[in-house]
Structure formats: C-alpha cells, structure tokens
Amino acid sequence: MTVDEVRSTPQRRAVLDVIAKAADHPTAAEVLDRVCEILPGVGAATVYRTLGMLVESGHIAELRLGTAAARYDREVGHHDHLICDNCGAVVDVHAELDRHAVIDPLETRHRFRATGYDLRIHGSCAACSKANTHRKDSANV
Amino acid sequence: MTVDEVRSTPQRRAVLDVIAKAADHPTAAEVLDRVCEILPGVGAATVYRTLGMLVESGHIAELRLGTAAARYDREVGHHDHLICDNCGAVVDVHAELDRHAVIDPLETRHRFRATGYDLRIHGSCAACSKANTHRKDSANV
DNA sequence: GTAACTGCAAACGATTTGCAATCTC
C-alpha cells in the first residue's frame, strides 16, 4: 500500500520554472536545454517524465503540430493557435468561435458528444508576411 | 538533365487503390498491411515514399493527431474532423465556421495572413457514448 | 538502355523504459 506521493525535487522545480517563464512553446529538448542552464546534468528522461506528469495533472498543455516534437504550453485554459508555416512561430489566441452554430449541429448530426475542440489557423505571421511580400511563397494547411 | 518522370508501378497502383477504398483514416502501417494483401512483399519504405508523393501532389491528405502515426485521408478538400478520444475513430465533417467572424478579427489583431485552418472536435462518438453512458469516463482535448 | 523504382537494412529523431544508485520525506 503505497502513498504514491509526489515529491518536490530540484529537477522538477527547474522544469516548472522553465515552463512558467517560457513565452514561446518550447519542445522537450528546448526545455531540457534551459533546465540544464540552471541545473546542469539533468537527464532527458527526467524532463520527459516531468513534462508528462505536468500534462497529466493539467498544469501545462501539450501541443502537437506536424511531424515535429511535442511543444509545451504554460497556458492551460482553452485557447487557439496561429501557426506560421514559414518560421514555425505559434501564437496563442482566443477565437470567437460560436459553439452553438459550429459544434452543436455536428453533435446532433453525428450523434457525437463533444468535450472540446482544437482550432489551428495556418498562414504567415507578421514578420514573415512582411519579408515575403515580394517573393514567391507557398503554404500548406 | 533528367525528365523526372513519375512511373506507374504495381506498388503505386496498389497504394492508390488501398487509399481510394479506405473509408477510415489508415496509418502508413495499415496501408502497408492492406497493400500486402493485394501485392505481397511490398516494402515499408515504398509505401512511405508513395504516400509522401501522394501528399505532395495533393492526391491525398495527411492527418496528424497526438503522438500516434500519421493517418491518411482520401478526402483532400477542406474539411474538419470529429475525433473520438475513446476509440480513436476519426470522422470527416464540414463545420459551418464563419471565417469572417472567426478568422478575420485574428488576422487584423495579430497582423497574420491566414491561408487555412484546421478544426478538430474531440469527444466521444455515438458508439462510445452509448457504451459509456453508465460508466466512469475521462476525456482530454 | 537508362533513369526511376524497389526492398532491405541501417540510420534517425523523439520518446519510453529498465535499473542501480541517490535522494525526500
């Protein structure tokens, strides 16, 4: 009969600290780098394990785009993302999506019980749009 | 100076055939299995290469959810997805999302140039909802 | 005939897991 307590360790505090300060959406590898700056020698497994726990407990959110590595978001409330297909930047935004108009009809039509949604808007950010104004460019969705 | 022609091979025809017939959203591994049923011995690399080409050329669409493997969709026009967090089923749907009300304000506010969006609605499908009506259940988004 | 294609096996990147040593409570 274990208590399964969650202990406070320097490593965990460091990960939490890094995430709390991260304005961008760092990957696990980036979190590891930053953690090692304040606490050298931390292993990758520890960071992965800690991030996993934090996601499980709802303290941080996980974001998965394309093939790339998972990204972590300190923002846990519902929000949407603007994704720049050119430079990879991800911006948290709040879309005014009318659930009654968009989700409800689909729930009824497909007898689906929606618990949430995920809206990602692709395109190019301000910086990239400006840079590419006079250049050839292609975008995916 | 090569012609860079694209040749028609039995393997490619088989992959195309499998995708065309797939009502679900098979992963590369599932496509490989099905391809091998009609043309035994096909290598995984060939399937991955072929799927990659088809995505590139816009003949099929790639769908990436969570950690899992990429899924392939014969439906290439814009559409949205209902994702059952319980059984993993993915259903293609058309959401009535008002771009003017949802996307435009974000473009202006963040000086973002949107090229498209991706809406995924999570929850539980008809079958799972029915099965879990009287059971404990948790869902993620 | 020749460049494109195939299958295999090795290489890869991201993430997970087994385990002995080490820390927290």
Place this chain on the structure above:
DNA sequence: GAGATTGCAAATCGTTTGCAGTTAC
C-alpha cells in the same frame, strides 16, 4: 529507512535514407 526519483543506456516507434539490384518506358 522506505519508497520515490534520477541519470544512464538500451529499447521502441514511426519514418527516412543509402544502396545494389530490378523494372518501366
């Protein structure tokens, strides 16, 4: 001091790539 946690290395998973042999046109 017991059990949770760590770091390392090995293992996994999905996918890509190098390469020599094979095939489509």
